[in-house]
Amino acid sequence: MASSKRKIGLLFIGLILAIVVTLLISLNMGTMRIAPLDVWKTMIGQGSDQNQLVLFDFRLPRMVIALLIGTGMAISGAILQGVTHNELADPGILGINSGAGFAVVLFIYLTQGSTTSQVFILPLAALAGATIAAILIYLISWKNGVSPIRLILVGIGINSAFSALIIVFQLKMDPDNFTQATIWLSGNISGTDWTYTLALLPWILILLPITFYKAGTLDALHLGDETAQGLGTHVERERMFLLFIAVALAGASVAVGGAIAFLGLVIPHLARKLVGARHKHMLVISALLGALLLLVADTIGRNILSPSEIPVGLIVSLIGGNYFIYLLMKS
Template sequence: MKTQKRKAMFVILGLFTAIIITLLISLNMGTMRISPVDVFQTLIGNGTDQNQLILFDFRLPRIVIAILIGAAMAISGAILQGVTHNELADPGILGINSGAGFAVVLFLYLTQNSPVSAVFVLPLTALAGAVLAAFLIYSISWKNGVTPIRLILVGIGINAAFSALIIVFQLRMDPDNFTQATIWLSGNIASTNWSYTLALLPWILILVPFTLYKASTLDALNLGDETAQGLGAAVEKERMILLLAAVALAGASVAVGGAIAFLGLVTPHLARKLVGVGHRYSLPTTALLGALLLIVADTIGRNILSPSEIPVGLVVSLIGGSYFVYLLMKS
């Protein structure tokens, strides 16, 4: 046990260090490169007005959003895989992302000609769509209980249905809003600012610590319903609470960053390989892996075809899809 704890602490410290290093590299890179010395001078308040504008108004909020979304989507995937006993469970595959995306696109369609400020409304709208998708998936999957394969198949169907509805409403938008919605749905954090950070931050500060607090409950649920009940867990109640937390994390993330796929699928797998299956250590490891992966993907997307950008969701899909194929080939 002490060896596992020591290993987990070493991995968590290493990931945290990697995030800090990647953050500093990302601040330096972009269409207008800023030397590490100038980055440091700007961060302590001695930089030029131009460097302060680039770092504090454009790059830093984008990096903070990447950290928050990466951690939230990763933990959402870990919860879903834990409560469904299914290593293929993921907010994107199960249709939760598309449900949240549909709610957001519908909101944008209905308010495209009105001066409604959507920054703080979008997370609630996305949560409503994610909850609707989760309710449909769970209720349709129920047949004397929920089996993993039925949950996955129903989730794929719900995902396809919401994706079709998204396209229907996109086609009814004017060209500018259509293009904006298409870029956003591919997973894009290029237009974020501190307002979006403030809108997302409360969800992360409440739900991520709550999930870490429920780590022992997730461990019990992993042992099976009968064993969990024998250990004193209220199985159905705890499952619904954790599912709601996963849906809320995914919905809030989709509202700000669009439908970023595979992040919630890949990171729990990697975390379990690094620190084992116990959620006490795998959950914080998963969160840090999600944050690191999204920062790296965003840095690649911003710079590989500079001055043009690749949406971060496409880069994550390329990385996550490759790992997904690797898992299928291995098993």
């Protein structure tokens, strides 16, 4: 037990250090490279005006957004896999992301443009779309209970339906809004600033501690409904509450960062392999792994074809898609 706790502690510290190192490297890299010493001087307020503009107005906001979205999507996936007893559950595969995406595209279409206030409204619109998708999936999947395979199949169908509706409304948009929606749907965080950070941060700060508090409930649900009831858990009430948290985290993340798929699938698997199935530890490691993966993916996307950029969603999909195929072959 002591060695296990020590291993988890070392892993926690290692991930924190990896995130810090990646942040420092990412601050240095880009179309305009800034020497590490100049980065440090700028961070303590002694850098040039140009470096301050690049670091504080362009690079730091998208890095913080990457950390928040990576955390939110990873925790959302971990919750979904826990409450559905399905290792293939993921907000993207189940159609929750596309439901949120449809709501955002519809909002862009109806408002014809974007303002600062709309940045704060988008997470609410995405939450509404994600909630509708989740309700549809749950109701259609229900047949004397919800079987994992049925849930996945219905989720894929709902995902396709919302994706088709997204295309329909995109085709009705004017060129500017069409371009905005297309870039957003690819999972792109290049246009984010501190306003987007402020829009997403409250969702993460409020919902993350609640999820960690519910780690014991997730452990009980993972044992099966009958066992969970025997342990005094109100199964359906807790399942619906946890599903709402997962949907809210995914919806808010999608509203800001676009349709970033497979992150919620891959990260919980890696966390379970590293620290086991107990959610007390797995959720924390999932949050750190999600933040690290999306930050690394964004750094790669910004620099591999510089000065052009690859949307972070495509980088994550390259990793997550192959891992999804591996899981399907394995099971």
